[in-house]
Amino acid sequence: MSDSRPIAPFGRRSVSIVETRSLGLYQVIKVQDDAAPLVRPGQFHMLSTTVGWGGETGGRPWLGRAISFLSTDGAGGIEFLVDGVGPGTHRLSSLKSGDQLDLVGPLGNGFPEVGSSDQTKPCLVAGGIGLAPILALSQRLELDGVEHDLILGFRNAEFAGAARDWPNASVSTDDGSVGEQGTVIAPLTRALDSGSRTVYACGPPLMLEAVRALCDETNTPAWFAMEAPMACGFGACFGCAVETKDGIVRLCVDGPVLSGSVLAGISSTGRVDAQ
Ligand code: FES
Structure with missing residues (x-):
């Protein structure tokens, strides 16, 4: 971190x-x-x-x-x-x-620095409101001249309107009303098949777990911006504590971005599994 x-x-x-x-x-x-x-x-x-x-x-x-x-x-x-x-x-x-x-x-801790000399290409994946930190990272990479993939998933066309300013993004929707029908996993799989990648992801728990499992299976380094209810935001209340392979962490100060290497699983409620 x-x-x-x-x-x-x-x-x-x-x-x-x-x-x-x-x-x-x-x-x-x-x-x-x-x-x-x-x-x-x-x-x-x-x-x-x-x-x-x-x-x-x-x-x-x-x-x-x-x-x-x-x-x-x-x-x-x-x-x-x-x-x-x-x-x-x-x-x-x-x-x-x-x-x-x-x-x-x-x-909190944001995504780690990404350099243009890094060996792997950044692959940015967002679902729903997880769009914000991923588009912020995409903006930073564009300013730094770092080529990257941008994969965005939405429920339907109304939500996918949020992708209008990023014409180069690969967009998928659950109902197929915009872009490819399905989740972000199909375009992510194609990206991982096309060359070495480091994944940066944020989105709903089910999406994050699918991305985490795919990255784990393919030995792809990955970083996840986790969401959790936060009361204080600066480490005092332990309301955002989750258990990782490295022990209990507070997402507001040790995260919200965590390495995939410390996550054994992400439940449908967003709880992190340590085993
Ligand atoms: S929100 Fe209070 S410790 Fe994280």
Whole structure:
């Protein structure tokens, strides 16, 4: 695991939203965060809104939501991809330009550095909302001139609208309404058959387990950006602890990116198997 990750400035800071837009069925929130260090793809921030964040009629505010960034302009402009599936993410999705967002980050360990002189070609694989860290990594590789595969899987055409800005991606959908019908495994298998690869993946647990098993079977090095409910985001609560071959790790500080070599399996609930 990397020990050179960008470290978050101390404390929570409030930033302005400068733009919002939809990407497929997801919502993109762009903020200007001048206090931020450079972020590494796969790192995350804890996000909450400055006003209207739970606590109605005397209730408690919600916990922040751990959200991976989608892109950065290197000058403090950073985009987050939000899927409004619960009260917190729904509230984040409702934000408009000019609203205030509270954030802590960047947190966790992102993907390891990838160099143009690496012996294996990077193969990036994403499913659903796992798109964000993978597209952030793709953006970084493009800037560095590193050729790579980009394989994106979605449920259907509505979700696959999120792939519109990446015309060179190999897209598959469960119902075949866009691209190849099926999961990411068929295009990934073809990529692995065509030459030496290192896989970088993020997505729902069933997809991650299928990718992990294929990489294990083919002795392909792989890195996985894991998702887990996070309460504090900085290692204090152990709410994100999972057991790996190397022992118990906290995904918020030891991950969320883990090497496939420490994972024996990923259950359908996202739990990591150590045996
Ligand atoms: S979220 Fe609290 S220890 Fe990871």
